[in-house]
Amino acid sequence: MRTGFHEDLDRISDDLVQMATLVGTAMSRATIALLDADLQLAESVIASDTDIDTIRDQVDELAVDLLARQQPVATDLRMVVTAMQMSSSIERMGDLAEHLAKVARLRYPDHAVPPELREIFVQMSKITQELAERVAAAIADKDVSAAEEIEKRDQELDELHRQIFGILVDPSYSSGVEAAIDATLLSRYFERFGDHATSVAYRIVYLVTGRRPNAEVDD
Amino acid sequence: MRTGFHEDLDRISDDLVQMATLVGTAMSRATIALLDADLQLAESVIASDTDIDTIRDQVDELAVDLLARQQPVATDLRMVVTAMQMSSSIERMGDLAEHLAKVARLRYPDHAVPPELREIFVQMSKITQELAERVAAAIADKDVSAAEEIEKRDQELDELHRQIFGILVDPSYSSGVEAAIDATLLSRYFERFGDHATSVAYRIVYLVTGRRPNAEVDD
Incomplete structure (x- = not known):
């Protein structure tokens, strides 16, 4: 083994864990900004996304530098390539939190989320924060069981995503088309956050076991 | 230079060009499936996405194999890493075409796109097909001016995306909430296709010039 x-x-793994922790925090704060129509908090989430982007750039630079200096092969090489793929997924999770915050900002001083959807978005937010925590833990510990748990929780998120459409098309829904458009996009952002978490989980499973999970992440 | x-x-570049060509075709066919409520065509687009996924896997395998065997450094190394990032973006463009086809399938025998939005989706589809062609050409020729043209066309796509929301929230819109939800997601898929094309274009600019374009792709 090369020194x-x-x-x-x-170092790369630590950076990925830090990114996952930051995107979890961003999701939590973005949801509060949305539900409370808190412009200052929304602006803060939007501004903080550059911190996540910076760590992603750092991971990618480190990884390329490592490839050039150490010239790893076999499993070592796969780990470096996988780290770059994971940085891309986690960075995208940060973008999705930023998107939530931008919807909050766009609608301020109004609330983007109508009353009949508040509770379901609270649930989605809880799951996405848990997903971010589990992604951080799974990377830190190379933990396959954590990765499997991520897939299960992501399915709960997909189910809530479907429930939102059910609420919006129900005759009792009365908050109008603009709120429906916002809710559709917001729900999509939460759901995509879960897809990326699952994608990271699958990469960990593949690295540790050499087995590719069957499911397609985004179907 | 190593032999x-x-x-x-x-070989990797040829595969990326082929992927870009396939995702352009998929967008074209998915749009027809949507506008004509053509179930068979929608199913065909959905089935064909695995072809794109297969080439992506092939590119990534080739790239990892190349890193292990040739151990490139400096610009050569960056080109291989960039190729893997581009394969990921183009594969995702294919997923977005598949998403359009799935909306067509979900609403069949109804039309997912209401009459007042047909023309704008036709325009979005034309731009995305052109983007896919330009991505293929930009990769094949390492053409920075093609990459700059991609960014310009993507901005037109973003403008159409905004126009759709304008139509949906206009008091004259009368096709209901379900059609508005579908249109919101469809428009988002077209818009994201453009973002990924722009991301590939930026990577080509960076490879050729060493200069990172300033703009964030997804803001």
Whole structure:
């Protein structure tokens, strides 16, 4: 084993864990901004996304530098390539939190989320925060069981996504087309956050076991 | 220069061009399936997405294999890493075409797109097909001016995306909430297709010039 390879890889892993923690926090704060129509909080989430982007750039630079200096092969090489793919997914999770905050900002001082959908978005937000925590833990511990739990929780998120459409098309829905458009996009952002978490989980399973999970993430 | 490196890289580039061509065709066919409520065509687009996924897997395998065998550094290394990032973006463009087809299938025998939005979706479809062609050409020719043209066309797509929301919230809109939800998601899929095309274009600019375009793709 080349000296330094594992130190470099640990540094990359730490950065990915930090990114996952930050996107979890961003989701939590973006949801509060949405539900409370809190413009200042929304602006803060939007501004903070650059921190996540910066760590992503750092991960990618480190990974390319590591490839050039250490020239890893076999499993070591796969770990570096996978780290870059995971940084891309987690960075995208941060973008989705930012998108939630932008909807809150767009509708301020109004509330983007109509009363009949508040509770379901609270549930979606809880799941996405848990997903971010589990992604962080799964990366830190190379934990396959955590990865499997992520897939299960993502399915709950998909179910809530479907429920939102059910509420919107029900004759009792009365908050209008604009709120329906917002809710459709917001729900899609939560659902995509879950897809990316699952994508990271699958990559961990593949790295640890060499087995590719069957399911397509985004079907 | 190590023997074989450029042959390997050309093979990867050819595969990326083929992927871009396939996602352009998929967008074209998915739009027809949507506008004509053509179930068979929708099913065909959905089934064909695995072809795109297969080439993406092939690109990623080739790239990892190339890294292991050739151990490129500097610009050569960046080209291989960038190819993997581009394969991911183009594969995602294929998923978005598949999503359009799935909406067509979900609403069949009804039309998912209400009459007042047909023309605008036709325009979005034309732009996305052109974007796919330009992405293919930009990869094949490492053409920075093609990449710049992609960014411009993507902005037209973003403008159409905004126009759709304008139509949906106009008091004259009368096709109901379900059609508005569908249109919101469909428009989002077209718009994201453009974002991914722009992301590929930016990567080409960076590879060729060493300069990172300033704009964030997804803001």
